[in-house]
Amino acid sequence: MAFLLAAAPLTPSLADGTAAKPGDFSPFDPPLPTPNEDFQNALGDKVTLADFKGQVVVLNFWASWCAPCVAEMPTLDALQADLAEAGLKVVAVSLDRDGIKKAAPFFRRTGVKNLKLYTDRMSDLFQELKGAALPTTYVLDRDGKVVSVYIGATDWSSVKVKAELRKYLDAKPAG
Structure with a gap:
């Protein structure tokens, strides 16, 4: 599955038009609005990012065939366990085309315990x-x-x- 689209930049563009830098946090200034596209939970129900308002969300896009994704998953799982009480929610969204059929066995095989399963089979939110x-x-x-x-x-x-x-965890919500 290829995610590099001919018309899309290699990396997301920041507000000033520069590309985000791989390997470091790149801030959006001003921040971007909450994305509208939905994705699915483990039961196949639609979920949106608005459902997580009030929490700091670490929205991770991964796939079971992506070696760097596989390598970082245990640390995302640990991050959820460590900072959940502070208001952090790790939302790890699988982009595997087979959705839950591929993602669920991956979570079991790798011992993920603290993350819920989410999928975006058509990559709508990612796009x-x-x-x-x-x-x-x-x-x-x-x-x-x-x-x-x-x-x-x-x-x-x-x-x-x-x-x-x-x-972000220490900052008060604007609303």
């Missing part, structure tokens, strides 16, 4: 966000605004990453 590479992770603040993007795999349990996320 709305102008995603182009896997893994790509967006951070949404408590108001649901997209405040930054991280392209590539990372260790989500690192002190540097947690410090970046705490900025």
Whole structure:
């Protein structure tokens, strides 16, 4: 499955027109509005990012065939366990075309315990966000605004990453 579209940039564009930098958090200034496209939970029900308003969301796009995605999944699982009480929600969305049939066995096989399963088989949400590479992770603040993007795999349990996320966890919602 190819995610690089001819008309799309290799990486999402920031407000000033520059491309997001792989391997680091790239802020959106001003933040982007909450994306509208829905995706599915493990039962096949529609979910939107508005459903998570009030929490800081780490929106991770992954696929079972993506080696860097596989490598970072345990740290995303640990991040959810570590910062859930602070108001963080890791929403890991599989882009596998077989949806839950592929994603559920992957979670079982890799020992994921703290994340719920979400799928976006047609990549609608990923495309709305102008995603182009896997893994790509967006951070949404408590108001649901997209405040930054991280392209590539990372260790989500690192002190540097947690410090970046705490900025949003410690901020009060605007509404």
